[in-house]
Amino acid sequence: MPTLNMIQALNDALKVEMRRDDRVVVMGEDVGVLGGVFRVTVDLQQEFGSERVMDTPLSEGGIIGTAIGMALYGLRPVPEIQFADFIYPAFDQIVNEMAKYRYRSGGQYTCPMVIRTPYGGGIRGGHYHSQSNEAYFIHTPGLKVVIPSNPYDAKGLLLSSIRDDDPVIFMEPKRIYRAVKGEVPEGDYTVPLGAAKIVQEGRHVTLIAYGAMMQETLQAAAKAAEEGLQCEVIDLRTLLPLDTDTVVQSVKKTGRCVVVHEAARTGGFGAEVSAILMEKAFLDLEAPVRRVTGFDTPFPYSLEHYYLPDANRILSAIRETAAF
Amino acid sequence: MPTLNMIQALNDALKVEMRRDDRVVVMGEDVGVLGGVFRVTVDLQQEFGSERVMDTPLSEGGIIGTAIGMALYGLRPVPEIQFADFIYPAFDQIVNEMAKYRYRSGGQYTCPMVIRTPYGGGIRGGHYHSQSNEAYFIHTPGLKVVIPSNPYDAKGLLLSSIRDDDPVIFMEPKRIYRAVKGEVPEGDYTVPLGAAKIVQEGRHVTLIAYGAMMQETLQAAAKAAEEGLQCEVIDLRTLLPLDTDTVVQSVKKTGRCVVVHEAARTGGFGAEVSAILMEKAFLDLEAPVRRVTGFDTPFPYSLEHYYLPDANRILSAIRETAAF
Amino acid sequence: MVPEVAAEDLISVLSENGIADKAVDPNLSNADLLNLYRLMVFNRVLDERMVKLQRQGRIGFYIGSVGEEATVMGSAFALQPQDWIFPSYREAGAAFLRGFPLRAFLCQLMGNREDLTKGRQMPNHFSARPYNIVSISSPVGTQLPQAVGAAMAARYRGDDSISLAYFGDGTSSEGDFHVALNFAGVYKAPVIFVCRNNQWAISVPLNKQTASATIAIKAKAYGIDGVRVDGNDLPAVYQVTAAAAAKARSGGGATLIEAVTYRLSGHSTSDDPRVYRPEDEVAQWKGKDPILRFRLYLEKKGIWTTDEDAELFRRVDADIVTTLKEVEAIPSPPAESLFDDVYAQVPPHLAEQQASLWAAQKEDH
């Protein structure tokens, strides 16, 4: 099995699916001739031509608006938004249109499409090349939200997302685009949407994370193990719909939970996880669910290492939770 | 003291502040000659002229984008977005620009402005005239989010918001625009931002709500009282920054809490309240914090009475919480 | 081909009293002409009846197209059934022209159990897949880039199908208008944009909406053709749309059509236009009523009489009233349907919410 990084795995997924299904088209700023500013779509235009791999004008609203039209008509567009920070000019098309087409038309029209977008910090990108805005999409009924943390899942989840009959926001942790490598099967396979993965079993504290934060979380778990604290680590993979069962079962077992994300704390996805555990595991909780998150500031530049949760901050939370 | 409805109180606030401060300008679709589709800005153009009360082209991005420029320059714009459902074309200007100007410029430039917008259901408006999208703004550092529930607060909070040096999203519960009336002092007074109000004291269950849901919540509290359950009812008034102290103190006293909002459940503001109580009142909680919210569907039309939390659903939650 | 536009040019066929300029009359068949006339009358009577219905509290809201019927019918008639229509909210006429049943329309107004859209949206926001009429949404302009995408998809699929999107003059101010026309230009998409320039966006007149000389001239910013037509002149609207459709079908790309017309009634049942616009302006435009003009044209052709006309109005209204009675008996959608169609399958968290609603209802009853 070849060893690929995330970019290669994603590129591979696009090739596999475009060969299999001629309804799949790719579009976005710089995705064609250049192959994307992160090279995720490299070589696609050569293989599939410029009618299936489209360099678009500089307009996120136009990209998503036209992709919706294509999806309505029966294609399976996979538009790229160059950075998640730049998705907002398309926000209306995403939350009012794409997310609601099936519902509002009584199921007559559907929008099967996947918006791929790199998100997150750690690359010294400042406010506008670092945002983690998944919470906006999680609060939007009709959307699915998927965030892989490694090349294997990246390919398998992207294939599932493209084949899904509902619109998916597929967020790629750019910080580990190249840093994380792993074995990735050639050809076709899928990782199901809506299923979290227990990455590591443990009995003292449940750690819940996704995307680039899996790296920090696993590091923290390793450090905690040195202190005798065995953490159960869950990679959510799909945030919406959430695999509530896996999360709740684990916390019922451990009685303790730390949830980690880069996004700002207030109204972030950690709040939802905490609220769900409140509702579904109250009597099993031996300590309050803790959130380790970005701060409630815009994403900074020089101080991003303070802003971003790291293994130390997660470890502190594990200790406090365990000691509660 | 005159008895006014919410519309009259808001209109009065705008007049008071425009007379006091010539930096205040009002702008939006149909706000001038017509006085707004809900008549909140009625008579303003006659008194203050069309350079201060501007009918704008049909573009939310243009309204907020130009208002930001005015705020940067030193004015205090109060743009109206006709329905909160239509705010998304301005989403980029709101979350990437307005919210971050102070931070990103190191405090050199600021954006003191108030976006007024009617929100919420109960008027048979369907998907696009009923949304409660406060959670998007609450997850956006740099914004303040204010939602009044009665004419007195509406006027006092709007005056505070316009005088505040930070950008405010001021959401008006259109369902009770005319239905709720109350005594409103003439002239100038303010209700402070960041301060919740205990509307009713009680010792069994804390009820937390805001905006139009205060009506349903108070009804539920009255019914609960008939059953011997004394609810403490908190009107948040400002959602961001949240008056955490008042909320936590109350729940520490009652040990039980129900939080109510119209917005969809997943990732809604109720999750944040629940997570905060998890963190700050864990040992005092005698029952899990319950959320009574809109469902995770787009806002419906014919079935909106099922979608919207009502006194009965709140009452059920109170009973379950009390009986836990 | 679509003629080029100067800012002032206004293409027309019929004079205000219904005399056709023979040189440019598209010479539709008598059957087509009568059919189109009946459709316009039907639409007009329906709109007037529905406004009354709303005043009686029998429906919650209504938004019609009084005065703009020629723009809608003339343009929709120039399409083929396989062409996709992306309406704004005043183009029920285009759906009726394609056979969308009155009953289905009324069920949508009621939001009842038979409504194709399952009572999910407010009145007039219908959706009719069998007729290639895409779902309507309230946020203005969102349909424009979508229409471009559908047109591109049809071309990619090799289908002989083009898209047509409707929008209002006010909507030309939205960013979506810009990005749609720009994409259409770059990709030479087989799409037609029909602006119903009815002079007003609720209370805002065109000269406060844009300082451009016309709407049609905005096409120049996108390298596509723009054309300005008398929107109250059905043959003229038909003609320019047919030309735009032929061009789109043969790979010639997009066209922006500005149909100059007037919204004779209030913006919707929520609106009282007397607050913001002068009565004499309205009176002037009443003189240009597209239905009146078309009737005079038919009469001059000798294919229509005043007696037939009176009878038509009477019958149409009677039909509407009858169908109305039928649909008013149909119950609301079932509560459980609230959770359908959010996704292809109901996910666990929604199933749970559905169950909780059941439980609550049982408690209530």
Place this chain on the structure above:
Amino acid sequence: MVPEVAAEDLISVLSENGIADKAVDPNLSNADLLNLYRLMVFNRVLDERMVKLQRQGRIGFYIGSVGEEATVMGSAFALQPQDWIFPSYREAGAAFLRGFPLRAFLCQLMGNREDLTKGRQMPNHFSARPYNIVSISSPVGTQLPQAVGAAMAARYRGDDSISLAYFGDGTSSEGDFHVALNFAGVYKAPVIFVCRNNQWAISVPLNKQTASATIAIKAKAYGIDGVRVDGNDLPAVYQVTAAAAAKARSGGGATLIEAVTYRLSGHSTSDDPRVYRPEDEVAQWKGKDPILRFRLYLEKKGIWTTDEDAELFRRVDADIVTTLKEVEAIPSPPAESLFDDVYAQVPPHLAEQQASLWAAQKEDH
């Protein structure tokens, strides 16, 4: 007044070898000409030095304006100091022209403790209130409606101040471009939009960006003046901007200026343009280098020599290197500053987060 544009017209003063068309030369004083030349050279040398610095890993990122200096300097020079500039990200030159110190610029690149913006944004996203240069953000086009609003505010205040906003050719595709120009037209705002049409938006060439004949022609969609100028010709850019500024100041409204130029280097230090554009295109534009052309003009005027030129390049580079050494010693902003300026006052939840960061740091050390 600002001349009307046909799609093809390109206003120019200097030929490619620096010969001025006497009839239209704005005849700037020798002192101004030399000052502008020095600024352009400074900007060029700075850009080249900073790219090297990035390659050495001493700064994280850089985005410069090589090839576009005449567009930036010529336009900024036509303004008054009280006029507000809304930059995109390639107009550091406009700031230098107004006196923004090199040291402040470098501190921003480093994101250090002395940076006026407190190390909050990535390199080149500076902000300089003392010079009426508004904070830069990455999302393209957002500055355009803001510039319109500031211009309207200045007029409302009765100030003799206008706004100028810069943007790229690619940015003309965003909705914000459309809404900004439309508002400017409707309100006759005293604003100037300067499009640096450098032919590329990262890897996307202009003909894939829009099908319109020119950028300038887009002005017609908004009822404002559009003008197309050789962006590598400083006197020409100055002249059209000065005319637009005079018009704006006297109540004549907005102007869209398309400055035709070329991005001679990569999009930024993250980009390798060889992947997507032909070398000979670049070579051709190198021959039109705005600095070279301006130098030939100065030489022909007899106010500049090749010796002076060599000395200038040498001195400018030495200055940069010296200042660089100074600023590289300045430490990062203090961790606690992370929580400042989110709001005017730090609210309780942020104070709490700040305290938790303290606690964590104490634990660490």
